[in-house]
Amino acid sequence: MQGQAVVPPEVEHVLTSPPQHTPRAEHLEPFLQAAREVLELELGTSVQRGKLQLWQGSQTTQDITVIIGITGELTGLAIYGLSEATALAAISRMMGTAIEELDDLALSGIAELGNCIAGRATTLLGDRGIVANIAPPVLLQGAGSRISTAGIMCLVVPLATDVGTIEAQLAIKGR
Amino acid sequence: MTLILIADDAAFMRMRCGRMLTEHGFEVVEAENGREAVEKYQALKPDVVLLDITMPEMDGLQALRAIKAIDPQARVGMVTALGQQQVVMEALQAGARDFVVKPFQPERVLAAVEKLLR
Numbered sequence: 001m002q003g004q005a006v007v008p009p010e011v012e013h014v015l016t017s018p019p020q021h022t023p024r025a026e027h028l029e030p031f032l033q034a035a036r037e038v039l040e041l042e043l044g045t046s047v048q049r050g051k052l053q054l055w056q057g058s059q060t061t062q063d064i065t066v067i068i069g070i071t072g073e074l075t076g077l078a079i080y081g082l083s084e085a086t087a088l089a090a091i092s093r094m095m096g097t098a099i100e101e102l103d104d105l106a107l108s109g110i111a112e113l114g115n116c117i118a119g120r121a122t123t124l125l126g127d128r129g130i131v132a133n134i135a136p137p138v139l140l141q142g143a144g145s146r147i148s149t150a151g152i153m154c155l156v157v158p159l160a161t162d163v164g165t166i167e168a169q170l171a172i173k174g175r
Numbered sequence: 176m177t178l179i180l181i182a183d184d185a186a187f188m189r190m191r192c193g194r195m196l197t198e199h200g201f202e203v204v205e206a207e208n209g210r211e212a213v214e215k216y217q218a219l220k221p222d223v224v225l226l227d228i229t230m231p232e233m234d235g236l237q238a239l240r241a242i243k244a245i246d247p248q249a250r251v252g253m254v255t256a257l258g259q260q261q262v263v264m265e266a267l268q269a270g271a272r273d274f275v276v277k278p279f280q281p282e283r284v285l286a287a288v289e290k291l292l293r
Binding site: 038041042094104105106108109111112115116118119120122123126131133134135136 | 256
């Protein structure tokens with residue numbers, strides 16, 4: 001991943017007095033809650049949230065990266081990155097059978113996982129009076145590509161599951 | 176045989192719903208986006224339509240309105256990751272008769288189809 005990591009105390013400072021293009025904690029929490037709910041239901045796994053980090057600059061993709069555009073009162077990107085091994089283990093659980101290759105159907109399932117998390121997050125945001133919508137997911141296969149978040153800082157949270165770690169990145173700003 | 180049209184841009188979701196409904200004796204036809212769903216509705220007149228909302232080319236709400244314009248009696252349910260109250264209300268006002276939020280237990284979709292067929 002490119003950019004400069006900010007240690008947690010500084011993250012906390014930024015979150016309590018966010019500049020214009022920094023995601024806010026109140027926007028992050030619905031995405032984390034949604035990830036926990038969806039991963040528990042789809043993969044039957046508990047989810048342990050790792051250390052929150054704040055990144056500036058472009059992001060670098062993992063083996064599999066799902067990107068979902070957010071529009072409405074929040075704009076930006078929700079990005080979910082995972083290794084090929086984690087993706088295979090996840091889709092195997094979703095399909096109820098061992099999957100050994102990430103074909104188009106399997107990749108569609110991984111993209112749908114991201115879609116469900118982002119969709120659920122917008123529902124939770126709606127409960128807080130924030131109207132947001134999502135675009136169809138885009139899936140990138142292959143590590144090392146750079147994703148620009150157009151000047152929006154990115155909150156990064158590793159989500160540890162039974163099938164491996166899924167890295168959630170949130171680069172959104174409110175209007 | 177009862178024909179169900181499943182419109183979802185995710186092949187995985189079409190497979191998952193299609194397999195479950197086929198196992199319960201339904202015939203299934205698929206569409207990858209709203210435009211294709213409208214075309215297939217016009218051509219095949221399925222008994223039930225299950226529409227995703229977030230789809231390319233034409234989204235599910237637009238497809239719902241187009242299908243209801245073709246056939247006001249069309250039995251349409253939404254199956255979507257979007258569960259905001261305003262989206263649910265918009266779909267119901269446009270004529271959807273049920274609303275299933277992803278992720279779901281398979282039985283929930285089956286129950287929606289059976290409700291739409293009543």
